[in-house]
Amino acid sequence: MEFKDYYQILGVSPDAETSDIKTAYRKLARKFHPDLNPGEEAEAKFKEVAEAWEVLKDPERRAEYDELRQYGGRQREFRPPPGWQSASGAGAEQFSGDFSDFFNSIFGGGFQHREREWSGGFRAGGQDVEIEMPVFLEETIHDARKPVEYEIPVIENGQLHYQRKSLKVTIPAGVADGERIRVKGQGAPGSGGGPAGDLYLHVRLVPHPVFDVEGHNLLVTVPVAPWEAALGAKVVVPTLDGKISLTVAPNSQSGQKLRVRGKGLAGKGGRGDLFAVLKVVMPPGAAAGTTELWQQLAEKAAFDPRAEWSKHS
Incomplete structure (x- = not known):
């Protein structure tokens, strides 16, 4: 049995990131898609690419494969090591499809998420779509219910084109920057009656003109x-819920923080807090008579804000 180099099949290096492997897989899957390239050669290549992605997309299966690659890559005729058994739980009962003897000898199955019926027609799941939200x-x-517009790849009469799609999705409370939200079945349609792909929303919190974010807490100057x-x-x-009144104590300092509980961002453990950071600001210009008043204050207060420096010099 021939050893299959899945990295070589996808044209990526063995230390490639999963995102790079996914990009390579999508490019090759589109290139050899049976609906676009009728014929046994393209079909065989498509199956080979799909098999490589099925292994390398999963961290546990990839780790097992990398171990076998060190062992089996040097053999002309590959045989799993004596006593080999997949530790990733990828038993034959989890899979359906038509993969190579090499794949079956290692993982004991076929294709988990992309169903194919090679006798009686082609059946495949649709492509996932990922967009920023x-x-x-x-x-x-x-x-929050938010409208979403995006494009999905659609194959009709052997031709690939993009179709615009609109829907409303629910953004759950407490969503964080960088979080990924899955909307099942809203990706590209499948082929031959296969299931549609999924839509993945990558959350990007829009910078606020007033508030800074620290975890689930908010800061306002x-x-x-x-x-x-x-x-x-x-x-x-101001708060995200509306305006509130705060008491500034006498003799407050610039940079002092006033804590308002429960007025931050939502999280699994409840809402964070709002911290109001005091900033002492001077009037834009000296009104008539105010300079003299400041002078009198300076003389009466006899205050040196840099007195601490003299202790260390």
Whole structure:
């Protein structure tokens, strides 16, 4: 039995990332798709590419294969090592399809997610579609219904074209940046009655003009006038749920944080907190008479904000 080099079949290096392997598989699967390339040669090549992807996409099966590759790649006539048994749980009962003797000798099965009936016609699952989904912070605190438009590859009369598709999807509360949401059956249609592929949404949180994100907590910078910091004040602060009133204590410092519980982003353990960061700001210009008042304050306060430096110099 001939040893199959799945990396060579897909044209990738043995240390390639799964994303690169997936890209190579999709390119070759489209190139040799039986609907686009009638004939036994293209069909055989398509099956070989699909077999390589079935092994290399799964971390456990790939690790097993890499171990056998070190063992079997040097043999003219491949035989699994004595006592070999797949540890990935890929038994024959999990698979349906028509894969090579080499594959069956290692994993004992066929194709798990792409069903094919080679006698009586071709049957294959549709291609998955992956798109980025921008989500506003305000949309993460409750379940949100959002419209989505994307294109799916469709084969008709042996010709490949792209069809626009629109639907509304539910973005669950607490969704995080980089999270992947699966919408089953909304990818490309299958062939020969095969199941449709899936739609995968990659969440990208849209930067907010007011809030910064730290995990499930939010930070908002709150400008305060010098006299508000000195005397104390009530200030109105925005949150994702609306505005609230905060108390700035007398003699507050710039950079001081005021914590508001439960006004951050949603998470599995509940909502995070909002931290209001005080920032003392000066008036844009000196109004008539204010310079003299500042001068009087400076003389009366006799305050040196850099006094600590003298202790270390």
